Amino acid sequence: MLIGLIGRVPERQPATTLGWRAAALDGRVYPGLVSAPGSEAPGLLLTGMSEREWRVLDTFEDDRYDLRRIDLTCGSAAWAYVWPDGEVHAEDWDAAGFQERHLQGYAARCARIASELAARAGY
Template identity: 60%
Template structure:
């Protein structure tokens, strides 16, 4: 199960990368927040004060090939780690190392309004390279 708190919450991005929208359940990650990052339109999941929780979804039916695509897609600085979820179980999530973090949380509505279309189009352009195991490049 993959916990998604940022751009992978959007069906347009998943469809562009994977060719489908995987099954998902609403979830959150207590003790984490989806932080806005300096100079980036996507967020980073970071540990924060108790009581906070990062909202998101858990993708429940990823194939091995889809995991490889998403691993290649994510920035190499992310670390894939297990996190406890509000669903009562746990899942894997891409954790940001903590640099370039802004004080405010990532704004998914702002991303959707101003960046989603271009971001999904970029994902569609790089998806064939990711599926072939090549670097995402630009």
């Protein structure tokens, strides 16, 4: 997905946050990070990204997401796109199922819209 959108996979490292979970969303194959006291959400922290790359990702993310600074279990904080409300399933998002059933098509879609996103982001 990142290769299709920004042309590369940035450096990344495992990261975890408390009080959040990756929830399955109605009618969407991708997750929403939602507030969930007592839960723990593992993920990847992207680093070394340019301003252009951030703008493309900001343009790509659904308008429903809020960009918020969240605390990580390692003691630092990071920016994350969180799903503020509604259309959330009780179950967690199935990353393995997404990879098996949807990743290839989703990555192809990202590659198809990359130039449009870059133009909308001002590049």
